[in-house]
């Protein structure tokens with residue numbers, strides 16, 4: 250498929266960017282949102298917030314009812330780049346590797362995914378939305394106007410994530426990252442509820458050997474065709 254859908258029946262256009270951890274989807278989604286003047290949804294943040302809250306409150310990552318209750322209570326505030334929850338700026342904490350792992354574990358549960366669905370769809374507002382995640386094009390916004398799926402080798406992704414963490418002043422080792430990313434990929438791809446996979450109508454881009462600016466230029470050309 251060509252990654253475009255007829256736009257006429259949808260009032261608020263959505264562009265979806267899905268892919269595994271550190272495939273470059275966050276960078277691409279932010280670049281597209283800025284270039285198009287659209288809102289930006291980083292859906293992983295909701296799973297990370299829930300993982301963070303569960304770790305904070307000692308709720309086991311398999312306790313479905315308790316997790317759904319925690320999800321229902323999430324009232325995040327987005328202040329520019331900062332994410333606040335329960336009166337605390339948790340932006341940096343959300344990026345910690347153990348919070349990513351907790352997010353991936355709670356994301357396996359269909360009841361949790363359902364509880365977070367409404368919060369994600371609330372982000373669909375004019376003039377449009379760029380949504381980044383694992384199931385944006387398959388489950389959350391299946392009627393999106395334009396869909397991308399990014400991939401990259403696991404080694405490249407571990408190196409990119411390492412750089413990001415070091416730049417943020419967080420500790421990181423490549424070998425541990427390689428292991429954690431591989432485990433996270435396996436869990437995200439093999440879960441029954443909304444597994445990580447490209448939508449049938451997504452344009453797949455392997456970013457292993459392509460610079461971020463070139464990925465953005467390619468995707469933007471494609472988006473402009475879809476949105477025209």
Ligand code: DC
Pocket residue numbers: 270271292293294296297349352353356381382383384385433437
């Ligand atoms: O994109 P991220 O690394 O912030 O996502 C953290 C975890 O959240 C990821 O391993 C799986 C889960 N997730 C998901 O299941 N569906 C999404 N749309 C986004 C994230």
